[in-house]
Amino acid sequence: MEKEKWKRSARLVDLTNQLLSQPYKLIPLTTFAKRYQSAKSSISEDLTIIDEVFRNEGSGELETVAGAAGGVRYIPKLDLTRTEEILADLCVQLEKPERILPGGFLYMSDLLGNPTLLSEVGRIWATLFAGVKIDAILTVEIKGIPLAYAVANYLRVPVVIARYDYRVTEGSVVTVNTVSGSSGKLKPLSLSKRSLPQGSRVLVLIIDDFMKAGGTVRGLQDLCFEFDATVVGVGVLAEAHVPGRLVDDFVSLISVSEIHERDRTLRVGIGNVFQDRFVE
Amino acid sequence: MEKEKWKRSARLVDLTNQLLSQPYKLIPLTTFAKRYQSAKSSISEDLTIIDEVFRNEGSGELETVAGAAGGVRYIPKLDLTRTEEILADLCVQLEKPERILPGGFLYMSDLLGNPTLLSEVGRIWATLFAGVKIDAILTVEIKGIPLAYAVANYLRVPVVIARYDYRVTEGSVVTVNTVSGSSGKLKPLSLSKRSLPQGSRVLVLIIDDFMKAGGTVRGLQDLCFEFDATVVGVGVLAEAHVPGRLVDDFVSLISVSEIHERDRTLRVGIGNVFQDRFVE
Numbered sequence: 001m002e003k004e005k006w007k008r009s010a011r012l013v014d015l016t017n018q019l020l021s022q023p024y025k026l027i028p029l030t031t032f033a034k035r036y037q038s039a040k041s042s043i044s045e046d047l048t049i050i051d052e053v054f055r056n057e058g059s060g061e062l063e064t065v066a067g068a069a070g071g072v073r074y075i076p077k078l079d080l081t082r083t084e085e086i087l088a089d090l091c092v093q094l095e096k097p098e099r100i101l102p103g104g105f106l107y108m109s110d111l112l113g114n115p116t117l118l119s120e121v122g123r124i125w126a127t128l129f130a131g132v133k134i135d136a137i138l139t140v141e142i143k144g145i146p147l148a149y150a151v152a153n154y155l156r157v158p159v160v161i162a163r164y165d166y167r168v169t170e171g172s173v174v175t176v177n178t179v180s181g182s183s184g185k186l187k188p189l190s191l192s193k194r195s196l197p198q199g200s201r202v203l204v205l206i207i208d209d210f211m212k213a214g215g216t217v218r219g220l221q222d223l224c225f226e227f228d229a230t231v232v233g234v235g236v237l238a239e240a241h242v243p244g245r246l247v248d249d250f251v252s253l254i255s256v257s258e259i260h261e262r263d264r265t266l267r268v269g270i271g272n273v274f275q276d277r278f279v280e
Numbered sequence: 281m282e283k284e285k286w287k288r289s290a291r292l293v294d295l296t297n298q299l300l301s302q303p304y305k306l307i308p309l310t311t312f313a314k315r316y317q318s319a320k321s322s323i324s325e326d327l328t329i330i331d332e333v334f335r336n337e338g339s340g341e342l343e344t345v346a347g348a349a350g351g352v353r354y355i356p357k358l359d360l361t362r363t364e365e366i367l368a369d370l371c372v373q374l375e376k377p378e379r380i381l382p383g384g385f386l387y388m389s390d391l392l393g394n395p396t397l398l399s400e401v402g403r404i405w406a407t408l409f410a411g412v413k414i415d416a417i418l419t420v421e422i423k424g425i426p427l428a429y430a431v432a433n434y435l436r437v438p439v440v441i442a443r444y445d446y447r448v449t450e451g452s453v454v455t456v457n458t459v460s461g462s463s464g465k466l467k468p469l470s471l472s473k474r475s476l477p478q479g480s481r482v483l484v485l486i487i488d489d490f491m492k493a494g495g496t497v498r499g500l501q502d503l504c505f506e507f508d509a510t511v512v513g514v515g516v517l518a519e520a521h522v523p524g525r526l527v528d529d530f531v532s533l534i535s536v537s538e539i540h541e542r543d544r545t546l547r548v549g550i551g552n553v554f555q556d557r558f559v560e
Contacts, residue, residue, distance in 0.1 A: 013333040016296040053293040113438040145425045152395040159393045171381050
């Protein structure tokens with residue numbers, strides 16, 4: 001198949017596959033022209049068709065960059081209707097009383113173990129932060145990890161993981177203290193020195209699963225400060241309302257309130273995600 | 281676009297997108313016929329084109345299931361040539377002396393933070409275990425997590441995470457003891473009771489990042505035994521040769537030998553992955 005000209009039908013299938021599997025990667029049109037032994041004008045026509053289908057179906061768009069260093073890249077997105085459906089469904093799933101654990105926590109590991117749901121949530125984050133330049137995604141062990149990778153898959157940026165317990169396999173680390181908002185206890189949080197280049201103004205997106213007072217997110221922000229990195233956004237899957245929050249600026253997909261351990265009741269709703277940020 | 285008949289070009293793009301984003305999901309042809317307002321025979325022709333392109337480009341295949349409960353599903357794969365390229369490149373990256381950490385460990389977090397590499401490794405695992413029925417992927421905190429999800433994205437099965445430290449947010453847990461092969465020390469390893477249905481013969485694939493004596497993998501196998509689950513496969517990214525290994529049957533992508541901390545030298549090669557298992 002390599003040497004001969006591809007048929008348009010085969011080209012459309014392969015182009016779609018190539019673009020979907022490499023989100024945000026700028027691919028020169030000449031790469032495709034060579035691959036398919038076809039004229040650039042034909043490739044351009046194909047890309048117009050793909051872009052139209054993606055936009056109509058709410059799964060993103062193609063961005064064309066003109067010039068010698070130009071090309072085309074796929075920007076993954078999820079449309080508003082589908083986003084609302086997914087979050088509404090998530091609320092229903094989270095509102096089950098049997099999810100309440102001792103200490104007013106919520107069992108979410110089953111949801112965080114579901115690759116389809118994670119992929120959808122990742123796509124929602126990718127849509128929210130589509131216009132933001134991001135060099136790395138920072139999260140904290142354990143439950144933030146699958147969420148961070150779910151976003152990274154769509155934004156195509158590396159993930160770095162902060163840890164509560166220093167392990168030998170990480171090499172030397174930078175450590176800050178985090179304050180637990182509920183207990184007031186101090187807990188060290190570390191990031192491997194190798195994981196982010198220091199002093200190079202790296203742009204970081206912070207992702208975590210659950211935020212109460214925000215002590216962990218605050219710790220992650222402090223770590224970024226130590227690395228001279230800039231935090232360009234904070235996203236949490238769920239927030240629970242508590243007084244004296246340590247973090248102001250964040251996006252939450254889900255909001256949990258009124259967890260009553262004794263009565264086994266809780267209220268779950270959509271987070272602050274649609275509050276004047278999420279523009280189609 | 282919803283009510284009118286789709287053009288073949290648009291249909292091919294959308295079909296490719298639908299199939300790629302839902303690996304292993306059996307989708308009835310009627311679903312597509314309705315979506316595109318097209319005859320099943322046209323859809324069948326489209327699927328033949330897509331299948332041919334996927335197979336030629338080594339990115340998997342479509343499986344058609346006949347009958348009333350039938351349909352089509354996408355089986356993601358990676359061809360042998362590309363697999364060899366990726367693993368050879370991984371060897372080059374891992375063989376750098378600066379990766380050697382105190383204790384004879386290897387710094388791999390940068391590689392495990394790279395979503396593109398992870399996705400490729402996930403695809404290799406998915407190819408290796410394509411013929412095996414799997415209900416869940418079991419891994420252990422921390423570094424096994426991204427690998428487990430990378431595979432889960434292609435096999436579309438849930439991930440469950442065993443943990444060394446029991447946390448309140450997991451609810452009640454089952455705990456086994458793992459033996460560190462090097463130090464002989466005991467370390468408890470726990471899995472939330474809610475994470476796997478007990479006594480239902482769940483089929484489990486174990487995935488981890490690095491195996492020396494195999495104490496952790498052995499612990500994961502013991503946990504499966506406690507849950508009455510069956511281990512159908514064990515995959516590790518890298519194995520290091522040590523005497524007295526606790527696990528016999530596993531697949532490793534990379535093999536690390538002769539780590540000399542003092543001289544800062546090591547040898548990295550392909551693991552046992554091609555030893556009579558990996559059949560195209």
